[in-house]
Amino acid sequence: MFDFSPSEEQHHIIDTASQFMKDYVYPNEKHMVPHRGLPDDILKPLQQKVKDLGLWAGHLPKDVGGMGTGFITLGLLSEVIGRSPIAPYIFGSMAPDAGNGEILVHAATEKQREKYLLPLANGDIRSCFAMTEPEVSGSDPRTLQASAEKDGDEWVINAHKWFTTGAVGSSFSIVMAVTDPDAKPHKKTSLFIVENDNPGFEIVREVPVIGDHFAGGHCEVRYTNCRIPEENMLGNRGEGFKLAQLRLGPGRITHAMRWLGVCHRSMDLMLDYALKRETRGKTLGQFQSIQNFIADSAADMQAARLMTLHAAWLMDQGDEARKDVSLIKFYGAKVLHDVIDRAIQVHGALGVTGDTPLEGFYREARTARIYDGPDEVHRYVVARTLLKAFEKGEELY
Structure with a gap:
């Protein structure tokens, strides 16, 4: 019923990626800076080589610069990439940017696509995802306390988040907040794009955790009376979950x-x-x-x-x-x-x-x-x- 033998194209992808790992990735592991990844003068040329090989951003569609593969091909490529902690950055598929890119592909308006998705997909900027909160269970987003209230043509966000991976050095965050507290549990929240130079956004600290390999750290952040234009809602109201x-x-x-x-x-x-x-x-x-x-x-x-x-x-x-x-x-x-x-x-x-x-x-x-x-x-x-x-x-x- 199931045939997981790689196709000719998948063989080519796996072989090309494996050779690239030997030639360029493993030799550069020694340059990794804990919690910061590779320096840009090493990372950016390697990313360009991956793009030239057609192996960039296997999780994204071709119209935004990705490979446009199915999940099996993505999985086979990820198996190769996983052999080195620096490879996901080099191949443009590192969390949380990968997940944020997938959300933006599905939900971004044309303006959001141009401003956030395309530079993110190209590796020009990084992002973070703010959902987990220290006061409530991270495994149950129905209990989130973050709030977003409408004030004219703006949203005002107040939230205390942590394990916001990649926040240091990121350009924007996607934050989940409660917009309709009386709605059904899975309809209470919405997603918003917040640029990280917003005066209402603050990185409180980089939380010390086990491990070295995530650029931008795992951070505690606050949104304090953080005002954003209504157009920064991502998708429709109540679609956060x-x-x-x-x-x-x-x-x-x-x-x-x-x-x-x-x-x-x-x-x-x-x-x-x-x-x-x-x-x-x-x-x-x-x-x-x-x-x-x-x-x-x-x-x-x-x-x-x-x-x-x-x-x-x-x-x-x-x-x-x-x-x-x-x-x-x-x-x-x-x-x-x-x-x-x-x-x-x-x-x-x-x-x-x-x-x-x-x-x-x-x-x-x-x-x-x-x-x-x-x-x-x-x-x-x-x-x-x-x-x-x-x-x-x-x-x-």
Whole structure:
């Protein structure tokens, strides 16, 4: 029923991207600045090379400069890109810009498209997404306290947000705020574009978190009597929750396939070290415990890959695939952690140093079980969906 073998075009994309990673990405990892990414004098020429190869912004349509691929092709490319923490920036597909671009493609007016989407899609500017609040559960946007009130031809936003990824150095934010507090839970909020030089916008601090690899940090921000023109509403009033979902499904597909890229690189390091490191007269790879690490990692990675490609295939058929996306989110995050953990164990003391990428991968992997919804929420989505389907006598798988 399912054929995930790459087409000729997909083979070309994968091969070209893989060669580019070897030639240009891995050699430049040493230039990454924690929480800031690559310096522009290195990043911008590499981005141009990617554009020249036709591999730029795989998540966006061609009319805004992207590749215009389906989800399976995006997933296969993301698997290659995921092998390096700097690659998503070089290939123009890093969160939160990728998700914001997807929202703008669907909801931006012509003026918003020209002013925000096109420069964002081209990599000329960065953006951030302000939804999560410290006072309420980040996994339930129905509880948001941020407010946006109409005052003449302006909206006045008051909000306290955090984990607004990429805020430092960004040009604008997309903020979710309550516009209709008495409406049904999924109709209460709307999205707004706020330029970050607005006097009502303030970056309070860059929140210290595990990991190094997100440019612009994870920030606490405030919108205090922040006035914006009414034309800065994104989409229609009450569509905040609906539009936010546009970025989450594709984003989770991309995350899961990038995680597989991290797993592949960790596996390569594990195999290489197991073959050349000797102890007690044998290489590590000759010990059964190490062989078990390798075999278990291969099985986990294959299962996660097939699950992710299946979810991508469903989305290419027009299915929202919420259950399948939730499955790959919590399962893929566990595989990511376990494979890196085994690779570190094989490397012993070397694995916890900065002499390999593994310790950095490991720190980043812990947050994968929280962002874009914690594991527990995704397990709840899967279980609830299956229970309801079984109760109704519907097909489960």
